[in-house]
Amino acid sequence: MSAPHVIVIGAGSTGAATAHDLALRGYRVTVLERGEIANQTTGRNHCLLHSGGRYCVKDQESAIECIDENLILRRIMPDALELNDGLFVALTEEDLAFKEKFIAGCEECHIPFREIPVKRALELEPFLNPKLLAAVQVPDGVFEPWRFCLAFLATAKKNGAVVRTFTEVTDLIRSGSSITGVKVVDHRTGKTEVIGADIVVNATGPWAGEIARMGGVDVPVAPTAGVMVTVNRRLNNMVINRMNKPSDGDIVVPQRTTSIIGTTSWTILDPDQIDIPPDHIQMMIAKGKELIPAIEHTVTRGVGAAARPLIRKANADEREISRTFECFDHKYDGVEGFVTISGGKTTTARAMAEKVTDIVGQKLGISVECRTKETPLLSYRYFYN
Amino acid sequence: MAIEVPVRMFRYKAGGEPRFETYRVTVPDDANVIDVIEMVWRQDTTLMYRHACHHASCGTCAVRINGYEKLPCIVPVKEALRGRSEITIEPLRNFPLVGDLVVDVAGFFQKQIASGLVITRPAEATLDGARYQPVEVFNESGGLEARPYNRFENCIECGICISACPTMAATDKFFGPAGLAGIHRALQTTDDAQKKSLLLALADGEHGVWRCHSAWECTEACPQNVRPAEAIMALRRELIIHKVKTLFGMGARR
Numbered sequence: 133m134s135a136p137h138v139i140v141i142g143a144g145s146t147g148a149a150t151a152h153d154l155a156l157r158g159y160r161v162t163v164l165e166r167g168e169i170a171n172q173t174t175g176r177n178h179c180l181l182h183s184g185g186r187y188c189v190k191d192q193e194s195a196i197e198c199i200d201e202n203l204i205l206r207r208i209m210p211d212a213l214e215l216n217d218g219l220f221v222a223l224t225e226e227d228l229a230f231k232e233k234f235i236a237g238c239e240e241c242h243i244p245f246r247e248i249p250v251k252r253a254l255e256l257e258p259f260l261n262p263k264l265l266a267a268v269q270v271p272d273g274v275f276e277p278w279r280f281c282l283a284f285l286a287t288a289k290k291n292g293a294v295v296r297t298f299t300e301v302t303d304l305i306r307s308g309s310s311i312t313g314v315k316v317v318d319h320r321t322g323k324t325e326v327i328g329a330d331i332v333v334n335a336t337g338p339w340a341g342e343i344a345r346m347g348g349v350d351v352p353v354a355p356t357a358g359v360m361v362t363v364n365r366r367l368n369n370m371v372i373n374r375m376n377k378p379s380d381g382d383i384v385v386p387q388r389t390t391s392i393i394g395t396t397s398w399t400i401l402d403p404d405q406i407d408i409p410p411d412h413i414q415m416m417i418a419k420g421k422e423l424i425p426a427i428e429h430t431v432t433r434g435v436g437a438a439a440r441p442l443i444r445k446a447n448a449d450e451r452e453i454s455r456t457f458e459c460f461d462h463k464y465d466g467v468e469g470f471v472t473i474s475g476g477k478t479t480t481a482r483a484m485a486e487k488v489t490d491i492v493g494q495k496l497g498i499s500v501e502c503r504t505k506e507t508p509l510l511s512y513r514y515f516y517n
Numbered sequence: 518m519a520i521e522v523p524v525r526m527f528r529y530k531a532g533g534e535p536r537f538e539t540y541r542v543t544v545p546d547d548a549n550v551i552d553v554i555e556m557v558w559r560q561d562t563t564l565m566y567r568h569a570c571h572h573a574s575c576g577t578c579a580v581r582i583n584g585y586e587k588l589p590c591i592v593p594v595k596e597a598l599r600g601r602s603e604i605t606i607e608p609l610r611n612f613p614l615v616g617d618l619v620v621d622v623a624g625f626f627q628k629q630i631a632s633g634l635v636i637t638r639p640a641e642a643t644l645d646g647a648r649y650q651p652v653e654v655f656n657e658s659g660g661l662e663a664r665p666y667n668r669f670e671n672c673i674e675c676g677i678c679i680s681a682c683p684t685m686a687a688t689d690k691f692f693g694p695a696g697l698a699g700i701h702r703a704l705q706t707t708d709d710a711q712k713k714s715l716l717l718a719l720a721d722g723e724h725g726v727w728r729c730h731s732a733w734e735c736t737e738a739c740p741q742n743v744r745p746a747e748a749i750m751a752l753r754r755e756l757i758i759h760k761v762k763t764l765f766g767m768g769a770r771r
Contacts, residue, residue, distance in 0.1 A: 171567070171569055179574075366640075
């Protein structure tokens with residue numbers, strides 16, 4: 133008997149990591165992505181390999197996921213990472229008052245940290261605001277989102293997975309109470325076809341609600357947009373975070389020859405229709421200058437916005453929604469053969485993949501251990517080999 | 518403020534005929550050309566285009582804007598419209614065409630694998646070039662270790678230099694500006710004599726540096742200031758010195 137066939141919809145970080153885990157556990161895997169790899173939420177994210185520091189006070193479950201996965205990714209991902217740590221800096225008395233909570237949060241979430249003297253922080257990062265009052269170093273890192281996904285997909289392909297980009301799922305095929313496949317349009321040719329599957333995994337992030345509706349079920353995803361402004365100089369090597377609860381424009385991530393200021397947060401209805409409010413760009417630059425005044429002397433190089441796939445909770449402000457992830461087995465909605473994985477972060481993609489692949493196994497009565505924690509990934513370039 | 522932009526867009530689907538189609542989209546006046554392409558896609562979701570990061574790091578979105586190879590994510594619409602009434606957008610040349618603005622980059626990445634370019638390099642303290650001393654950073658076990666800061670290489674593997682290269686237009690077997698620049702960088706960053714020897718042989722080969730017509734279009738077009746043409750000339754000098762030395766028995770081994 134040949135291995136069960138699993139279709140993964142979406143080739144952002146969640147879909148890419150899921151394809152890898154499924155292929156490694158012996159499933160036949162087809163990844164369907166309507167555009168380029170990582171063309172939306174993952175591609176346009178902040179490139180931050182989270183240490184968990186950002187969430188260690190208000191969202192500890194997510195913070196622990198982040199530090200665990202951060203250390204795993206450092207072991208399995210051969211390239212696509214800049215690893216220079218991050219600094220949480222206090223600029224005001226209010227920030228300074230947060231330091232005790234921040235350090236307690238790091239300890240509770242087992243995030244390695246060390247406070248470094250202000251003078252040393254300024255030696256390490258000469259463009260930091262010289263008024264800083266305190267600095268704590270944590271193992272933040274930086275990834276290149278597109279290559280991050282390619283590393284997972286390259287390895288999945290080596291293990292037999294088929295990755296089809298520019299292939300858009302337009303409907304789910306239902307037989308009785310089961311999803312048995314998908315209908316797609318291949319944008320290369322404009323032709324439609326039906327692809328059968330034992331299980332369909334919906335890994336479409338903020339589009340998860342839209343795909344779920346094709347299967348007649350509801351997924352509580354709240355697409356929440358955020359803006360990133362990239363300037364034409366690399367002004368820092370460590371990720372510079374404001375030592376306070378997450379807010380707009382409180383982080384500057386260095387990448388390649390640039391620095392990226394982020395981010396804002398607003399709820400949107402349709403993740404395909406994100407219009408950046410004009411004041412957000414100016415606000416990012418103004419807030420970024422509080423951390424790194426030299427941003428004043430840079431030129432904006434690129435501006436992007438994409439939707440985060442936050443899992444909706446009743447009456448919660450979008451900044452308060454946990455960044456953790458959820459896996460929905462739609463058998464509880466009366467639909468077999470269909471699973472949704474959403475929420476989470478690119479940093480936690482491997483853990484999300486492990487969870488959803490475990491559920492696929494349970495549904496099919498197959499018990500194979502997850503090995504992604506200790507399996508090195510191929511270099512991203514082998515996606516094309 | 519918003520501006521209306523007429524766009525002349527290259528369209529092609531496998532089995533069909535290539536053609537241009539004109540769209541009119543409205544974008545903020547500080548938008549980049551990638552936003553224009555995205556607005557065209559909102560009108561017609563059959564449009565195929567590659568994009569991911571929108572800040573010139575992934576290298577996927579490269580196209581030709583008004584005939585010149587560019588990254589639309591960092592070209593302001595106002596600049597693309599300067600002196601003309603519409604923006605023309607076409608796929609890169611010298612790659613197999615897949616559809617619309619999408620080309621097949623597989624062959625390009627296979628050459629990148631052969632070049633052995635490591636994607637990270639030591640970071641500068643500032644872009645003026647000064648290097649950091651080793652610093653204490655956390656490692657994969659959560660302990661501290663001393664090493665210099667690193668950053669991603671300048672080359673984003675966007676394929677712009679391949680599209681701009683006249684030699685590439687003549688033969689797709691040419692190793693290409695990005696690949697040869699990658700070999701040059703890889704030679705600078707390795708002390709492994711055997712690896713150096715293999716890289717030099719690749720540069721010296723039938724499809725290596727001697728094929729280049731010295732048009733310097735790659736350096737002109739590169740959005741990341743990688744200067745592939747200078748790298749190719751440096752490799753030629755290195756190979757000549759090596760050959761002279763070998764001729765006079767001063768370095769029999771590569």
